[in-house]
Amino acid sequence: MGALGQLGSTQQRLLRQLLMASEGGTVESLCEQLHISHNAVRQHLSALIARDYVERAQSRPSGGRPVACYRLTEAGHALFPRNYGTIATALLAQLGERLGVAAVEQLLRDLGHGLGSREVAPAPATPPEELASGLARKLDAMGYEAIAARHGDEWQVEAFNCVFHALARQHPQVCKFDLAYLEAASGRRIHHMECIVRGGHVCRFRLGALLSSPEPPDDPAA
Incomplete structure (x- = not known):
């Protein structure tokens, strides 16, 4: 089993969402895509950041306060198989x-x-x-x-x-x-x-x- 398979199913889904989001994802967008709460998304992001699979990206302007954005690191990209x-x-x-x-x-x-x-x-x-x-x-x-x-x-x-x-x-x-x-x-x-x-x-x-x-x-x- 690869490193990706050793993660929980929700964290795997979160990583796949970030893989498909070239500009990264926000807590709000990840909540909608994964159908979980804001707190759950933040907890999973914190765990993945600690393992160096995810990092903070440049914040997105939202008309008001900038919105935090997250993206995969090189280690995060390496979790996905390359043939x-x-x-x-x-x-x-x-x-x-x-x-x-x-x-x-x-x-x-x-x-x-x-x-x-x-x-x-x-x-x-x-x-x-x-x-x-x-x-x-x-x-x-x-x-x-x-x-x-x-x-x-x-x-x-x-x-x-x-x-x-x-x-x-x-x-x-x-x-x-x-x-x-x-x-x-x-x-x-x-x-x-x-x-x-x-x-x-x-x-x-x-x-x-x-x-x-x-x-x-x-x-x-x-």
Whole structure:
């Protein structure tokens, strides 16, 4: 169940009304649309504002005192599903046909490297636990539900939510994006130890040597 489904039915209806109101909605208009009292609307708005799903918009002139107006925040808009997967899958298929699999894989590496390069890379002497925790936070912010996990003497990063799951099942080279992102963001060689799409319980990444240090390349199948 998504975050929207975890809200009460009235709050879901209120959010949908604001979604359809490009200029936002007033307490009065929401009362009429939802058939509930002014106090109930205000209570629901207060709860949704506290969760950063709704915000106060510019007041509307009403011939007298300006009327308070409310609208969805970015987080509020994000509650509603967006089917990016279908378009992304079709796009990768077209690119593969026109450019070839190797070129698409390199494109994904370049995208990952470009995004990762925007991050502030940790210092070379950063302790492994701190390094893994920092990378996990970066992945977590992107929706991967990631944590730092200890495996023997090593600290690794585990992601429980593959944000490209449906896409990666048809185009496994998408995983190269993750690897390139993590390498650019960390300055380390990253080894893909376990993959959800290939039957693993998590996507697990081992932190290797600094990219400036000589190290055997990854297995191409990894």
